[in-house]
Amino acid sequence: MEVFNTLTGRKEPFLPREAGRVSIYVCGPTTYNYIHLGNARALVVFDTIRRYFLYRGYRVTYVQNFTDVDDKIINRAREEGVEPAALAAKYVDEYFVDADALNVRRADVHPKVSEHIPEIIQLIQVLIDRGLAYTANGDVYFAVRKFPEYGKLSKRSLDDLRAGARVEVGEHKRDPLDFALWKAAKPGEPWWDSPWGPGRPGWHIECSAMALKYLGEAFDIHGGGADLIFPHHENEIAQSEGASRRPFARYWIHNGFVTIRQEKMSKSLGNVSLVRELTRIYPPPALRLFLLSNHYRSPLDFTPEAMEAGVRALERLKTSVVLLREVLDNARVQDNPADGAALSARLEELRNRFEAAMDDDFNTALAQAVLFDLVGEVNSYLHHVDRPDRATVQRALDLFATFNRVLGIFPERDGQMVVETGVSADDFAHRLLDLLIAVRQEARRRKDFTTADRIRDGLRALGIVLEDTPQGVRWKRTGAGNTIGKSS
RNA sequence: GGCGGCGUAGCCAAGUGGCUAAGGCGACGGUCUGCAAAACCGUUAUUCGGCGGUUCAAUUCCGCCCGCCGCCUCCA
Structure with a gap:
């Protein structure tokens, strides 16, 4: 398997820390709103990567956090006149509604910042003891210049960065690039006791603390959206490696952006698409199909036209599964291995091509193409052969289910693909x-x-x-x- | 300004130093059908933004140019 590592800027052979096991940490959402398409892409991409490791027989430990203590949450809660903790809890629940719709599996651990304050405080203390962090007016900052490798992930030098840096009013940094590990509580804000006075964690420290807690040092894969490379992941490296003096994550994987009609999705442009709204319009499996329709590192442009194409493509997949099941149910099938031999051989080729595609830095676009080739082979076989061979038809359906288990397009119930969604019990x-x-x-x-x-x-x-x-x-x-x- | 990415058929998109440049959507013709739908068969890029260079050979490597985009500030 080859994986593109942001740290080295190259595709590298994937060698896990421990044979047969993979540890993955993915930055999850800040829970102050419903998730949007960009969040969904990251979720689906890393869920698919996880699924592929499972398919390959690895034991996977998958951790995805919720950032439930944050400025954005506090601001939003203030606007709505609710408690920040209540607001965050609500959107954690809502997250699962959308993630479930997209057939994203639960992580093994979904740690929350609010439940890891002691770990965070402890990590900050280590950084202070090591001389990498300093206190100022109840804040604690990480001293970027004390970490010589700062910038190695985003490939920036401190000098480059310094030009664009700025200091917010009320901050007490020694260097504009220093970032907060701990923020002194302002009136009306949530706070926890700490050796530096009441306050709350800064934005980046929670991921370091939770990743180290659940996965240990030098775990395998750290993932997230490309916009997290700087400063979030750069800072995570500085904190974690500064504290442990060991490599933090071995492979850094970042997914590209979703754009809406060629424009970046952003609140200021007013073009943020929430998953909750999209799943009302489109079948969720079509959404997932769309999110995996190009390479995870490339930008993905969302348009209604592209989604319509996805919906049609999904219909083609469904029809093929329905056809296979119908044939297995009716009297057409018989034991006729001679007629199935050619297709059986093709099925093996398809499996190999699928694995080759996913082995090559999780090329889901190619993997999807293989799935559609399977559909073509199957439909053609069923069309041309009078008495399809039962075992071959079953093998084709099994292969479809195998591909689906990796790509996660159709949910499964009792090991069966659920091709009809929202089945009416009426x-x-x-x-x-x-x-x-x-x-x-x-x-x-x-x-x-x-x-x-x-x-x-x-x-x-x-x-x-x-x-x-x-x-x-x-x-x-x-x-x-x-x-x-x-x-x- | 610094760093990075992209430009492949009507649209989306994979890919490769030389073998028929995947797949999806769409379109067109045909089979099937009462008509459809679905499915099947076939057609739909002599060509990979432009100009040069390296090479026996480049869409693929290099340079320049044009166009588009991202990061450098909160963001998946």
Whole structure:
């Protein structure tokens, strides 16, 4: 496996700290709002990376924090007139709603800043003892010039940085580039006791403390969005390596940005897309498909057109799974290995190509292409072969599920891909639909196509598409809540 | 100004020093169908922003130019 390491600027062979095990820390959201598409990309990218390590047989320890103590939270809470802790807790819950929709697995640990204050204080104390940090008016700052390797991740020199640096009013830094480890409490702000007086952690220290706590020194992979390279991850390195005098993370992986119609998503441009809103418009699996449709380090441009293409592409994937399952269920399949041999051989090639794609710095765009090649092979086989071989069809479906387990497009229930999302439990509606379909079939038999088409067009207007197949009528719902059913 | 990235068909996008430049969406023609839908078969880049250079050979390496973008301040 090869992984692009921001630290070296190169693709490198992946060699874990400990054979067969991978430790991963990913910077999670600051919980002051619903997550947006950019957060979602990071989540989905690293979830997919994690899934691929699992596929490869590694034991993975995956940690993703919540920054639940932060200026943004305090400001937002003040605007809404609620307690910062309550606001943060709410958006942690809301995070899981969106992450679940995107089929992002829970991390092994989801540590919160608010629950790791003692660890943070301890780490700051070590930095002070080592002479890397100093106190000033109840604040504690990290002295950047005391850490000679500062800038090694973002490839910047202190001189370059100094030109653009600025000091906020009320700060007491010795050097403009120094950053806060601990901020003295201002009136009305949450605070904790510390050796330096009441206050709260600075922005970067929590990740160092929590990563070291759960993964130890020199863990394998630290990930996040490219915008975190500087200053957040640079500062994490300075704090962690300054304290431990050992390498912090071995590989740094950063995903590219999501842009909206070529513009950076930002609050000032007013073009922030929240996952909560998007999942109301698009099926979440289409969103995930879209987020993995190009290489994780490249920018990804969101447009309604691109999403529509994703929705159509998702339909193609669904149809193929439905077709495979139908064939396995009906009398067409038999034990006919001779006819399946060619496809079986192709399946092995596809598996190899999939692995090669993911081995090459998690090339999900290529991996998706392999998935679509699988669809093509399968559909063509089912189209051309009268008596498909049961074992081969099953193997094809298994391979689809295997790819899906890595890419996470369709959720799984009891080990089965759930191709219909938002299945309606409304049995009554289903029976009504079956009745309408039966009536239409009778009309068709009488060659009363006016009636038949009226029913089909009417259902289409309600978001239900009918497909007449030799095996009976298949129906599916279009739109975000997508259901596929069969009525014969 | 410093650092970094990108420019491949109508759109999205992978990729390679020489072998047919993946895949998706769209479009067009055909098969199937009462008509559709889905699926299948076929067509859709003699060419990879422009100009030079290196090379037997470059879209792929180098230089310059043009265009676009990101980071350097909170941000996934």
